[in-house]
Amino acid sequence: MRDQIVLHRAPWVLPVVQAPLANGAVAVRSGRIEAVGGFSELQGMYSDAAVVDYPDSVLIPALINAHTHLELSNLAHITAIFRPESFTGWIENMLAERRRSGFSGESVLAAAAQALTSQQQDGVIAVGDISNTGLPRKLSAAFWGELLCFKEFYGLSAATVKGTLQALTREGDQLCTAHAPYSTHAEVLQALKQRSLRLGHVFPLHVAEPPSEAEMMNSGRGEIADFFHERGFWSDSFQPTGIDNTGSVQYLHQLGILDDRTLCVHCIHVSEKEFAILQTTGCSICLCPGSNRYLNVGKAPVVDFLRLGIPLALGTDSLSSNPVISLWREMFVLTEDHPGLAPADILRMATLGGSKALGLEHELGSLEKGKRAAMLAVVLCGGKNTVQDVMEELVSHANGRPPLKLIGGSGSCVTSREAN
Ligand SMILES: [Zn+2]
Structure with a gap:
């Protein structure tokens, strides 16, 4: 019956x-x-x-939260006590706090579980989560919806390439991705993207977030390069594009990373040429207005994205860069940042746009x-x-x-x- x-x-x-x-x-x-x-x-x-x-x-x-980092939920105090003067200053502070509190202990898992509970109470049915540890995978069973846990890889050196490729063989068919074009060796980016395509996964990564990112991609100089040199993270294997007035989108396009299964998170600083690339490749963009506001990295050109018909999703990012991780607040911040934006467009980002970004558009x-x-x-x-x-x-x-x-x-x- x-x-x-x-x-x-x-x-x-x-x-x-x-x-x-x-x-x-x-x-x-x-x-x-x-x-x-x-x-x-x-x-x-x-x-x-x-x-x-x-x-x-x-x-x-x-709702669909297309981008967060649940494993950073125990770092919620950062936004209360630290005003970032630079993007790398915030990274440095966040990493120091992470080392101090541990990367994967019980308190980290408990804070992540609490943050996921708040997502459910907000009415979020699917979450696109990024982690270095894979810890949030333990939380999937307790969630009412889909918790997509992407394990994130990064590193610029040749040794990193070998290590990452070996590590990936131990991941089976689990979701994996790259951190960002400025922090991840080109071969690793391509290997991860190819693996995602083979497994039918979407491929989210941070793109064009701080203003200094384009300088790093164009010339291998600036705030991010200085930060990498100071920390011993720099590698001469990183090849900047040498092209002025362009950035990460152009770089990723050259590597063949962008298609309709790629999710570019942030996309704040995008050149004219890159708008066309985003439009023609069909990738989704995940806006994170609350995190962008706290980090003072600028506002994404949302109206231009909408005009060009680029698929948009919404994400909270983590509690280490956003005082409140609620899609309801993200929708409100968008109305403040872009007066005149149609509420129907915003609701679409938080629902249908998110489902497309996470490859769940046939279900949710x-x-x-x-x-x-x-x-x-x-x-x-x-x-x-x-x-x-x-x-x-x-x-x-x-x-x-x-x-x-x-x-x-x-x-x-x-x-x-x-x-x-
Ligand atoms: Zn993020």
Whole structure:
């Protein structure tokens, strides 16, 4: 016998892939969406269906956090006590704190677990996590959604190439990636990207984050190069492009790294030529406005990206560079950084854009037939009579999540959980 249909009804339903619905509903069977439409229309189609009401709420797809580092969650004190004067100054401080507190002890895992719990309470159904230790992989089973744990590799020397290639043989088919073009040997970048393609994985990496990154990529000089020389991390095997007015995007393109399975995280400082590369290669960009604000590295050219149709996702980055890791706050920071940005575009980044960035677009990110019924019923303040009112309220949460319920499918019953 097939499981019963449940109609989830709310004053507003925002499917993301189609126009918002007033007095809408989502028909769910066995955790999958059967149909999305007006409530009376769906009730006509499924007359025996049970109905679950969410009064004063809007139904939206569960959120996707496309970029974080859960293993740095025990370093949350950094943003309270340290004002970065430079990007490398922050890295130095963060690494010192990491050495002091240990990389993988119980307290590191406990802080990571707490941060993941807060993601779930925020209504995040998928997380793109980057770690050096692989520690967050231990947390997957406790999460209600998809925790994609990418193990990150870096290093510029020839010895690093050999060591990394050996290390990768021990990773089986686990998710792996590179830190950034300025910190990772070209051969390692290419090997990791080829491995990701072979395994059908997406490939996230940090791109064009601090202003000094382009100088490093063009000439092998500047703040980052100085930092590497001081720490003994520099290697002459690093070959700058020698091309002015370009940067990491151009460099990665030359290496064949960019395609529609690559996720460029940050992309703040991008030249005209690089806009065209991003557009034609089809890669996604993950914006991290909260982290960018704390690190004072600039604002990504979001309006240009949207104009060019470049797929955009949203990420919190870690608690070591962002005082609050909540996608609700990230959406709000975007409205502050880019007044005039349409709330519908922002919501798309936090849902469908994130699912594409993490390779989950066939399962998550929108309310449409066949996808998993991972939804949020977000409680609205009174008097929300227009779509614009609803949209504006969704992106107005400066301090984190609004009251919401998580709705997820499992087995024959659809569960609904309060998030406090
Ligand atoms: Zn990051």
